[in-house]
Amino acid sequence: MTSTNLPSADVEARKSFGQGLIWMAFSMASFIGMSVGSRELAATLSIRQVLFFRALVGLIVILAVGRMLLPEIRKMKLVKLHVLRNVVHFCAQYFWTIGIVMLPLASVFALEFTMPIWVALFAWILLKERLSAPRIFATIGGFIGVLVIVRPGTAMVDPAAGLVLIAAAGYGLSLIFVKRLTRDCSPGAIVVWMILIQAPLGLIAALTDWHDVHLSDVPWMLVAGLGALSAHYCQAQALKRLEASVVMPIDFLRVPFAAVVGYYAYGEAIDLWVLFGGGIILLSNYRAVLAERARSR
Template identity: 75%
Template sequence: MALSMSSFIAMSVGSRELAAALSIRQVLFFRALVGLFVIALFIRRLWPEIRHLRQFRMHVLRNAVHFTAQYFWTIGVVVLPLASVFALEFTMPIWVAFFAWALLGERLTRARLLATLGGFIGVLVIVRPGIGIVDPAAGLVLLAAMGYGLSLVLVKRLTRENSPGAIVAWMILIQLPLGLIAALTDWRPVHVSDIPWMVVAGAGALSAHYCMAQALRRLDASIVMPVDFLRVPLAALVGYLVYAELIDIWVFLGGAIILLSNLQALRAERRS
């Protein structure tokens, strides 16, 4: 979990630094390109499964959703304080529950409905509509969280016939051309000084998801979620030290409401 949190923050910093010189669409392309080099090391092991094209249409749908969510999330990382981005992203479990009910037929419990209400209140605390001007980027981060939630539910469907390695490989193979097409519409000159940040962003993305998956194999979600919430204060600390971002108490308060709402739902479902 420590490696996962560090990787998520490293990916955020790398993406923000790249976006200072390149377009956000280029950032997504180069993140995927770095992932391609990593996946290439394991392609011989994964190829026998990939060539069967199992659930290919669902792979395309899942990655189109995930790519769009990444685009919105990266805009948030560039525009908003890092702590705000991660706090708003913690609404994702609510969307996972909703899409699991809508697409997989999973039961939407009373505890999860209360978590949804708590998450909505937490978002209002963070963005505080009516007090100053609400940054539109906050809405994009919420859309990204929704997209990530739908993407996770589609991944659950994909695991019925695909291994995790094949799902990640298809993610790179589909999102790389999507990123290239998008990047060509807003291409800017690339310099050698950008390469280290490409590696940080790309490797951080793969490392974050891999370490999170490993943690979930060893720990209950009810344990992982409170630990993962440490990303918010850690992101606030990095934002303060690296970008001189002010630490906003409302972000922590709203994030805590979202976290506790989801944690209470998990505990209630575990007891039942």
């Protein structure tokens, strides 16, 4: 490579990094938007209806733009694993949405950041991946962070916090299934199967606890549904341009941003213990990522 090519490569790298930061900003805004939309819907509808209408919006979008994936969908590759993955993911979403309704937004996002720990644990159990020393330390650090957030003994622990931890475990298990699916299925097909399976699941669940739907609910349905699709799409775009070791600390900014939104939108007090405990969880996982990255090199 000549010296004249170096500035061009450097410019491209900087451009890609800047684009990755922008995609991450959109992803964080989308996650928080989905949370606010879900909470607002839950004020008049049941949580099961919230899940259904969120999936319904996704179904409409998929029908509009996902026709090119029909040939792959018709092959029915690993359909049983798709079903298992989405049943687990649907249950995790149910528990997570309860947490969004019952807990401050920042607490939910902080507890959700235990997910990488669950991924490492399930990868060890199901995929026989080695549970490295950095991951063991990350697990211990994550546990300490959870204790800081919920602070057992200082007051009655909200059961919703336990549900969010179960949701994080469910998301972790779902990611393990996705990792297996990506060997034979495209990311687009995985998303399509998610919508096709979870929309009927949501409808069946919603019919068991149906409340009257009003026209005023429609905007929040769009915020929750489009926010869910946008969050994952933007995050995937960011991961194309940024390494995971960069994405993780940026993504953690969801916690203080959610605290600010919760403060202004719902009058939630900004709990420094939540930020402190979430920081412990973040640093534990971040150090594990850096250690494993150095070992792979």
